[in-house]
Amino acid sequence: MEAQRDSRIVTARVAMDQLEALGAPAFDIGVKRFDGTMLLRERWGAKQVLKSLLWLRRENLNRGHIYVRPAGLHGLSLVDDLKAEALAQMKVDGFEPAAVVETSPGNFQAWLKHGEMLDEAASTKAAKLLADRFSGDLGSADWRHFGRLAGFTNPKPSRRLASGLQPFARLLEATGRVYRQAPVFIAEVRAAIASETASKTGSSGTAGAGQGAAEMPPLRSLAEFHNDPRYGGDLHRADLAWARHAAAMGLSASEIRAAIMEARDLAKKGDVRRQRAYAERTAYKAVRQTE
Numbered sequence: 001m002e003a004q005r006d007s008r009i010v011t012a013r014v015a016m017d018q019l020e021a022l023g024a025p026a027f028d029i030g031v032k033r034f035d036g037t038m039l040l041r042e043r044w045g046a047k048q049v050l051k052s053l054l055w056l057r058r059e060n061l062n063r064g065h066i067y068v069r070p071a072g073l074h075g076l077s078l079v080d081d082l083k084a085e086a087l088a089q090m091k092v093d094g095f096e097p098a099a100v101v102e103t104s105p106g107n108f109q110a111w112l113k114h115g116e117m118l119d120e121a122a123s124t125k126a127a128k129l130l131a132d133r134f135s136g137d138l139g140s141a142d143w144r145h146f147g148r149l150a151g152f153t154n155p156k157p158s159r160r161l162a163s164g165l166q167p168f169a170r171l172l173e174a175t176g177r178v179y180r181q182a183p184v185f186i187a188e189v190r191a192a193i194a195s196e197t198a199s200k201t202g203s204s205g206t207a208g209a210g211q212g213a214a215e216m217p218p219l220r221s222l223a224e225f226h227n228d229p230r231y232g233g234d235l236h237r238a239d240l241a242w243a244r245h246a247a248a249m250g251l252s253a254s255e256i257r258a259a260i261m262e263a264r265d266l267a268k269k270g271d272v273r274r275q276r277a278y279a280e281r282t283a284y285k286a287v288r289q290t291e
Contacts, residue, residue: 011151012053014171018150019046021099021174022111024070030146031056032065034155043071056152063155067146075114077127078147080140082108090134094181094262100173101150104159108172109147114186115178118143126189180262183255184246188219191249219249222263235264243286256283 019027029049031039039059041052049056049068060066070076076098079090087108090097097110118126123143131141148154150171161167179185225242226235243256251259257279260266266275 008053008057011057012050014151015053015149016046016050017174018099018101018171019049019068021176022068022070022076023098023113023176024074024076026071028069028071028146029056029149030065030067030069031059032067033059034063056149060152060155065155066149066152068149069144069146073117073119074123074143075117077112077114077123077130078140078145079110079112079127079130079134079136080145080147081137082110082134084108086134086136094179095130095134095185096175096177096179097173098176098178099171101148102170102172103148104154104156104167105161107159111147113176113178113182115182116186118186118189121193122186122189125193126186129185129189129192181259183251183258184219184222187246187249187251187255191219194250219251220245222259226264239263239282240286243282244289247283247286247290253280253283253287256286 026043026045027049029041029044029052031041033039041048044052056066069078079097082090084106087097087100087110090110095112098113099111101109101111103109112130114126120143124141127141127143127145128138130136131138148169150169153166153168155166159167220242222239222242225231225238225245228238228241231238231241239260243260246256246259247253257276260279260282261275266278269275269278
């Protein structure tokens with residue numbers, strides 16, 4: 001009896017920690033039973049999930065899969081079926097997850113927080129670009145895909161442990177933070193959508209007829225400009241050149257400023273207030289020059 005109580009406490013704690021890290025106002029809970037039936041509970045708050053913990057545990061004990069996703073439009077992306085190496089690379093590249101769940105030994109799901117709400121098209125495109133970039137499951141890359149709720153077992157027969165037991169979905173990280181590259185990446189997402197839209201419009205003959213629609217080039221990284229020999233190591237010139245490029249690609253001044261602040265150590269500019277002022281000057285100058 002004591003062990004069961006302790007188990008309930010652990011499940012409740014990790015499930016609530018995951019929901020808090022995701023930070024959505026409401027969640028959809030999915031319970032996929034052994035016979036394939038899917039039970040959906042929509043727009044539950046974290047308190048409702050907590051109140052339903054005993055029911056969810058019973059369903060899980062009967063080999064039901066317990067899933068979660070943000071309800072409605074949201075500002076998160078799920079990257080499914082990641083390996084440890086890819087997860088580490090995400091962090092190196094500035095795509096630090098808000099939450100990481102190990103769904104079975106060596107298999108991970110990462111939730112990334114964009115810092116702004118995305119519509120369906122942008123949310124799906126973001127998920128697909130992230131899955132492609134970090135070798136996640138493209139089949140799971142869309143705006144409404146479920147991830148596993150931590151604290152419950154993964155009943156897939158193929159994931160059964162050597163002991164014969166089913167592995168728990170373990171919450172490894174729950175920072176709840178927006179990843180560093182969010183402003184630049186979201187601009188890349190929108191540029192990709194604009195390019196696809198222009199391409200479709202051009203092929204339909206309703207716009208750009210006879211000329212075709214020029215495909216929008218990809219957004220280049222700030223690091224690429226920093227390493228460009230044309231600027232001779234002058235990072236100020238490189239920052240401004242990249243800011244002009246980013247503004248031409250549709251990034252706002254605030255997005256450009258955030259990217260510059262995150263890209264390198266600006267301590268030589270002075271305190272944080274002076275660093276921010278430098279980034280703002282560079283961003284607004286670039287935007288004005290492209291207007």
